[in-house]
Each structure stands twice: as structure tokens, then as C-alpha cells.
Amino acid sequence: MHHQLDQLETPVPLVDLDILDRNLDRMAAYAGEHGLALRPHIKTHKSSRVGNEQIRRGAIGLTCATLREAEVMSDLTDDILLAYPPVGEPKLRRLMALPDHVRPLIALDSAESIDGLAAAAKERGRPIRVLVELDLGMHRVGATSAERALALAQRVVAAPPLEFAGINFYPGHIRQAVGQQGSSLEKLNADLHDVLAQFERAGLKPGIVSGGSTPTAYHTHEIEGLTEFRPGTYVYNDRSTVAIGACERADCAVTVLATVVSTSVAGQAVVDAGTKALGREPRDGEAAGFGELLDHPEVTVRAMSEEHGMLDLSKTSWEPKVGDMVRIIPNHVCIVVHLNDFVYGVRADVVETAWPVAARGRAAVAG
Amino acid sequence: MHHQLDQLETPVPLVDLDILDRNLDRMAAYAGEHGLALRPHIKTHKSSRVGNEQIRRGAIGLTCATLREAEVMSDLTDDILLAYPPVGEPKLRRLMALPDHVRPLIALDSAESIDGLAAAAKERGRPIRVLVELDLGMHRVGATSAERALALAQRVVAAPPLEFAGINFYPGHIRQAVGQQGSSLEKLNADLHDVLAQFERAGLKPGIVSGGSTPTAYHTHEIEGLTEFRPGTYVYNDRSTVAIGACERADCAVTVLATVVSTSVAGQAVVDAGTKALGREPRDGEAAGFGELLDHPEVTVRAMSEEHGMLDLSKTSWEPKVGDMVRIIPNHVCIVVHLNDFVYGVRADVVETAWPVAARGRAAVAG
Numbered sequence: 001m002h003h004q005l006d007q008l009e010t011p012v013p014l015v016d017l018d019i020l021d022r023n024l025d026r027m028a029a030y031a032g033e034h035g036l037a038l039r040p041h042i043k044t045h046k047s048s049r050v051g052n053e054q055i056r057r058g059a060i061g062l063t064c065a066t067l068r069e070a071e072v073m074s075d076l077t078d079d080i081l082l083a084y085p086p087v088g089e090p091k092l093r094r095l096m097a098l099p100d101h102v103r104p105l106i107a108l109d110s111a112e113s114i115d116g117l118a119a120a121a122k123e124r125g126r127p128i129r130v131l132v133e134l135d136l137g138m139h140r141v142g143a144t145s146a147e148r149a150l151a152l153a154q155r156v157v158a159a160p161p162l163e164f165a166g167i168n169f170y171p172g173h174i175r176q177a178v179g180q181q182g183s184s185l186e187k188l189n190a191d192l193h194d195v196l197a198q199f200e201r202a203g204l205k206p207g208i209v210s211g212g213s214t215p216t217a218y219h220t221h222e223i224e225g226l227t228e229f230r231p232g233t234y235v236y237n238d239r240s241t242v243a244i245g246a247c248e249r250a251d252c253a254v255t256v257l258a259t260v261v262s263t264s265v266a267g268q269a270v271v272d273a274g275t276k277a278l279g280r281e282p283r284d285g286e287a288a289g290f291g292e293l294l295d296h297p298e299v300t301v302r303a304m305s306e307e308h309g310m311l312d313l314s315k316t317s318w319e320p321k322v323g324d325m326v327r328i329i330p331n332h333v334c335i336v337v338h339l340n341d342f343v344y345g346v347r348a349d350v351v352e353t354a355w356p357v358a359a360r361g362r363a364a365v366a367g
Numbered sequence: 368m369h370h371q372l373d374q375l376e377t378p379v380p381l382v383d384l385d386i387l388d389r390n391l392d393r394m395a396a397y398a399g400e401h402g403l404a405l406r407p408h409i410k411t412h413k414s415s416r417v418g419n420e421q422i423r424r425g426a427i428g429l430t431c432a433t434l435r436e437a438e439v440m441s442d443l444t445d446d447i448l449l450a451y452p453p454v455g456e457p458k459l460r461r462l463m464a465l466p467d468h469v470r471p472l473i474a475l476d477s478a479e480s481i482d483g484l485a486a487a488a489k490e491r492g493r494p495i496r497v498l499v500e501l502d503l504g505m506h507r508v509g510a511t512s513a514e515r516a517l518a519l520a521q522r523v524v525a526a527p528p529l530e531f532a533g534i535n536f537y538p539g540h541i542r543q544a545v546g547q548q549g550s551s552l553e554k555l556n557a558d559l560h561d562v563l564a565q566f567e568r569a570g571l572k573p574g575i576v577s578g579g580s581t582p583t584a585y586h587t588h589e590i591e592g593l594t595e596f597r598p599g600t601y602v603y604n605d606r607s608t609v610a611i612g613a614c615e616r617a618d619c620a621v622t623v624l625a626t627v628v629s630t631s632v633a634g635q636a637v638v639d640a641g642t643k644a645l646g647r648e649p650r651d652g653e654a655a656g657f658g659e660l661l662d663h664p665e666v667t668v669r670a671m672s673e674e675h676g677m678l679d680l681s682k683t684s685w686e687p688k689v690g691d692m693v694r695i696i697p698n699h700v701c702i703v704v705h706l707n708d709f710v711y712g713v714r715a716d717v718v719e720t721a722w723p724v725a726a727r728g729r730a731a732v733a734g
């Protein structure tokens with residue numbers, strides 16, 4: 001494959017291969033420098049190729065959200081964290097059917113999850129490692145006190161072949177750099193310190209303390225006691241990652257290639273990428289639009305229908321014509337990837353390769 | 368297939384087969400009663416099975432947004448409207464490769480679209496019928512005056528094997544019942560009357576006058592001069608269709624089955640359906656939430672992450688437990704379907720069938 005962009009049918013997601021390499025290298029170097037284990041979340045790329053690049057650069061394992069993701073990533077690593085509890089017979093059955101070489105690690109926050117998992121693991125005779133999920137301020141999931149977390153850990157210990165492996169949290173509410181007195185990271189450090197102290201007093205020192213996300217990625221070493229982190233978006237980045245200061249605009253690896261299909265209504269141009277290609281993901285409310293043009297940062301996607309994106313031309317002297325192609329930096333790249341079956345790898349304006357979004361969808365890999 | 372809901376792995380979209388049948392019947396009856404041709408937009412279901420049910424009930428053809436949709440629907444009908452202009456070589460090549468029995472009908476609004484289409488049609492020697500798209504107040508695409516529309520029609524006439532077939536518009540801005548003086552439908556009727564008069568004076572009477580959408584569906588007969596309409600969402604309906612008064616809550620055929628996976632944080636329960644299952648589609652702003660529970664209308668999906676939906680329990684006495692299953696009526700069903708490879712057909716709580724969302728994605732049907 002070696003052709004020009006105008007030979008691609010739009011809308012289609014492009015991955016700038018040079019930027020992807022740079023993003024992968026930078027996070028691997030940061031992890032190495034601080035002696036942190038890197039367990040990237042593959043929800044962003046859902047790709048065996050990118051997952052393999054992460055492993056090759058030293059990632060100790062991978063983080064997955066769905067069983068489909070875990071099945072696909074089983075080809076790349078033994079060490080898979082399923083960051084969401086498998087609740088209910090169908091998910092438990094599928095978890096137990098993962099290839100034998102995989103040593104699943106499961107994050108959970110309820111007695112019901114533990115009991116269901118323990119029953120399935122016992123029936124199958126398969127050891128399952130468990131991380132107790134903590135709520136350290138995100139208020140989404142996780143045990144809300146050290147006591148509750150400890151009680152869950154003790155329930156795991158009492159239910160072999162489950163194994164208590166450590167604790168897990170997602171600091172997605174922390175989006176700022178640190179250092180100031182009273183910052184949310186200082187609060188997190190204090191809370192985490194209390195939890196770790198209680199666990200140690202109970203004789204249950206967590207082997208794994210897993211936290212971290214792309215927004216806080218390069219501050220992970222400031223979280224005391226952490227052993228590993230799980231950034232996902234850093235491989236591709238997007239307008240939101242730029243907005244929170246976690247990368248530069250030039251670090252955005254993914255754009256959606258689109259074609260201008262109408263300029264009939266004054267003051268706007270319409271491209272063939274709408275919500276079904278970009279996702280309706282706001283950034284700082286809808287005023288910032290749903291994406292911006294790589295080559296015309298002043299032009300945003302003001303509104304969308306399912307297959308139409310309306311470009312706001314009020315701030316530009318650019319005069320688009322029907323047939324012009326544009327590259328849109330999306331607000332949230334994880335959703336763009338999830339909407340597509342394939343992505344195309346480009347360098348400059350040349351298409352070098354394409355790969356399937358192999359872990360997209362929810363169907364079982366093996367029938 | 369004949370099993371209970373708890374044997375399905377969540378999140379998964381369910382179609383209530385009785386409601387689907389009723390919705391299909393009602394629209395077919397309305398079209399028959401008023402002598403209107405029905406050309407449903409298949410973007411909502413992307414399914415050969417549902418498309419076939421529409422044809423079987425008298426639809427004269429189908430409306431598609433993408434070439435993938437047109438390819439899949441070629442098995443069902445000869446008469447396919449591609450409601451978006453195919454701009455650029457890759458799309459034109461694919462359009463021309465549709466099976467020979469298909470008589471494509473293309474809506475467009477620019478000289479560039481006409482010229483590209485004419486060149487491709489001429490090279491292939493394939494007649495292509497063209498509808499000139501009008502902007503009648505939606506301000507998205509379409510010629511913005513009768514003069515411009517007429518000039519486009521004349522350009523089509525001058526470019527065989529293109530054939531001028533009529534005009535097309537989308538009254539998506541009209542969401543209210545009609546009858547009042549000065550309503551937007553009266554304005555639309557006046558504008559449409561002017562356009563039709565100008566076309567007739569120029570000797571170009573449009574054979575097809577195509578308009579209508581789900582919101583205005585049952586008022587289509589009030590649009591004077593219309594020959595056909597193209598509702599899409601009516602097969603499934605959703606919370607937005609209810610909110611604009613175009614259907615009742617009991618007419619919503621699709622729910623997303625989800626499982627409660629965490630109740631750890633007080634005041635909320637977390638289900639395994641987030642933006643990657645429901646889409647981030649607001650209704651009346653985000654305050655109304657992203658969906659509501661079929662069995663607990665007072666409970667909405669307040670917030671989402673990619674694989675988490677946070678249920679707002681502030682208005683309910685229901686106390687969900689981890690492992691409980693819920694059915695969520697989504698805000699925008701077209702997006703839910705687009706996110707999935709399969710949907711499951713249910714009656715009461717029994718799963719009777721499943722079918723692929725065959726026209727999902729953008730890859731060519733034949734390699």
C-alpha cells in the first residue's frame with residue numbers, strides 16, 4: 001500500500017505513524033525513568049498492532065475494558081487487567097474461556113462481584129487475581145473507604161482460587177499539574193497513604209498499586225506508593241488531551257479525513273463526517289465544536305448530523321470548494337476508533353498501511 | 368433461539384418485535400391512506416431484515432446515506448436513493464459498481480457534484496437519476512433559492528446519461544404539528560409552491576418531490592405537492608422522538624440491556640452501558656440525561672464514561688443491586704444501532720431472534 005490520500009474513501013480515520021511512534025516512545029521512556037510499570041489501556045486503539053508496539057517497548061501487560069478486547073489482546077500478553085468487573089453468567093463464562101496462558105487480573109468493588117467470580121473460578125479451577133477498586137475522588141466506582149476496601153480484600157483472600165493482588169483506582173478527576181498546597185493530587189496522596197497503611201496493618205500489603213491515566217500520566221511518579229499506571233489515550237491523543245495540557249497539538253496522531261460535499265448554505269461548508277464518524281463528544285461544552293481542521297485550526301466542526309459535519313467558516317479566509325479534503329482532529333479519539341473497522345497509517349500525505357480495529361465490537365473472537 | 372434475557376451478555380440492544388411490527392404497520396397505513404409513496408431511510412436499522420419488512424409493506428424503495436448501505440439494500444430493491452452526493456473518485460467508482468439492476472437516485476446541491484457524477488456515469492454508460500436538493504429552512508445543505516435549484520436541474524438535463532428526476536428536501540427543522548397561521552409548515556408550503564411554480568414555468572416539472580422525516584411524518588400529507596417521504600427513526604423510535612411528540616413512550620422498540628456493575632458510590636448505580644453502547648446524544652441539553660429505564664422512567668442515565676453509565680437514583684425508591692439487569696430507552700436509537708454488530712429481537716422477556724446490523728461500517732460488501 002502506497003497511495004495518496006485522495007484515493008481513500010471518506011470519512012476515514014488516519015494515524016500519523018511518526019507521531020504514534022513518538023507518543024509510544026515518550027511514555028515508555030517516562031515509565032523507565034521512574035521505575036514505573038506501564039500497563040496501557042488498549043480501549044483507545046483496540047489494535048493488535050499498536051498493543052504489540054506497547055509490549056515491545058516494555059509494557060508489563062495490557063488493560064482492557066471488554067472481553068472482546070481481552071480475547072484479542074491474549075495473543076500479545078499473559079498479563080491482562082480487565083478493569084471492569086465481569087458480572088453475570090455470560091461474562092464469567094467468557095472470562096473463564098480465555099486461553100490458558102492468560103493470567104487474568106480483575107478490578108472490582110463489590111461483594112457480589114467477588115462471589116460470582118469466586119464461584120466461576122472454583123468451578124473451572126482457574127486462579128484469578130483480583131484488584132480491589134478504590135474511589136479516590138472520581139466518584140464513579142470503587143470502595144469509598146479504606147475499611148470497605150479492606151473488607152473486600154479479605155473476602156477475596158477467603159475465596160480461593162481468587163488471589164488478592166492489590167488495589168486499583170482511576171484518578172480521572174485530576175486533570176492539572178501538581179505541586180500546589182491543597183491540590184487534588186496532594187489529597188489523593190494523603191488518602192492513598194491511609195489506605196495503604198490500613199492494608200499493611202491488616203497484613204495485606206498490596207503487591208500491585210495501579211492508577212494513572214493519560215491526563216495525569218507524566219505526574220504518575222508524584223503519586224506515592226504506585227507500582228503501575230494505565231494511560232490509554234496517549235498513543236493517539238486528541239483535542240481534549242491538548243485542552244487539559246497533557247500534550248501538544250502536534251502530538252495528535254489521529255485525524256478523520258473528510259470531503260467537502262456542500263457549500264450551498266452561506267457561511268458554512270458541509271463535510272461527510274458527522275456523529276457516525278466523529279462521535280458527539282463535546283469539549284468544554286459544545287461552544288468549542290466537535291473537532292478542528294488540522295490545516296485550518298481556526299475552523300471547527302460547529303454542528304453535526306449523523307453523516308454531515310458543519311464547518312464554521314466565520315473565523316477563516318479559507319474558501320472551501322466541493323471536493324476539497326480536510327483532516328479533522330477529533331475531540332475524543334477513543335470514540336472515533338470505536339466507530340471504525342479500519343484505520344489507515346500515513347506519513348506526510350502518503351498512505352503506507354492499514355490495520356483492523358480488531359477488538360472493536362463485542363462478539364467473541366472464537367465462536 | 369429462545370432464551371431469557373439474563374443469558375445475553377450486556378450491553379446489548381434489544382428490539383421489541385411487537386412494537387417494531389406496529390410501527391411498521393402504522394407508517395405503511397398512513398402512506399396508503401394519503402396516497403404517498405414511502406421511501407424509508409434505512410440509516411436507523413441498517414438491517415436487511417427490517418428493510419425487507421418495509422418493502423413487503425409497500426415501500427417503493429429505500430433511502431440510504433452510505434454506499435455500504437446502498438450495497439446491502441441492493442438485495443431488496445432496485446430503487447435506491449443515496450441522499451448524500453458521492454463526491455470524489457472512490458465514492459463514484461463504488462456507486463457505479465452497484466449491481467446492474469439498481470437504478471440509483473442521487474440527491475445533490477452543487478455543480479461540482481453534478482460534473483463529477485456526469486463524468487463517472489458517462490464513462491460507465493450508466494443512467495443515473497438526480498434529485499436537486501433544496502434548502503427549505505433547515506440550513507444544512509440544499510440550493511438556497513428556486514433560481515439556484517433550477518440552474519442545477521438544467522445542468523443535470525444537459526449532462527446525459529444523468530436524468531433530472533425531481534427535487535428533494537429535509538424538513539428536519541419542523542418538529543411541531545401544524546395548522547396555526549405562520550407555522551413553519553405554512554412557510555415551507557409557500558416556499559415549495561414557489562419552487563414548483565418556477566420549475567413548471569421552465570418546463571422541468573419534477574416527477575419526484577421527496578421530503579418528510581420522522582418528526583413530521585404524520586403531517587406529510589399537509590405538505591402540498593409532495594410525492595414521497597423518507598422517515599427513518601419511526602421503525603424503532605427513541606426518547607427524542609417521544610420528546611418531540613412524534614410517538615408515545617410505548618412505541619419505543621429498542622432498549623439497551625445493561626447490568627448493574629457497581630453501587631459503591633452513594634446515590635448512584637453504575638451500569639455497563641456507557642458512550643460506547645449508548646452514544647453521547649443529549650436530549651434538550653444534558654439535564655434530561657442520556658437515556659431512561661424502561662421499568663423505572665424516573666431513573667435516567669445522568670453521566671457516562673466509555674463503558675460506564677451512571678444512573679441517577681435521586682427520584683426513585685428502587686434500590687438496585689450489583690447483577691440487576693435494566694433496559695435503557697436511548698435518546699437517539701440510530702446511534703445505538705450504528706455502534707453494534709447485532710441486535711436481538713425479543714417478545715416480552717424472551718429472546719426469539721438476532722440479526723446483523725448488516726449495513727453498519729463503511730467497507731465494501733464485495734471485495
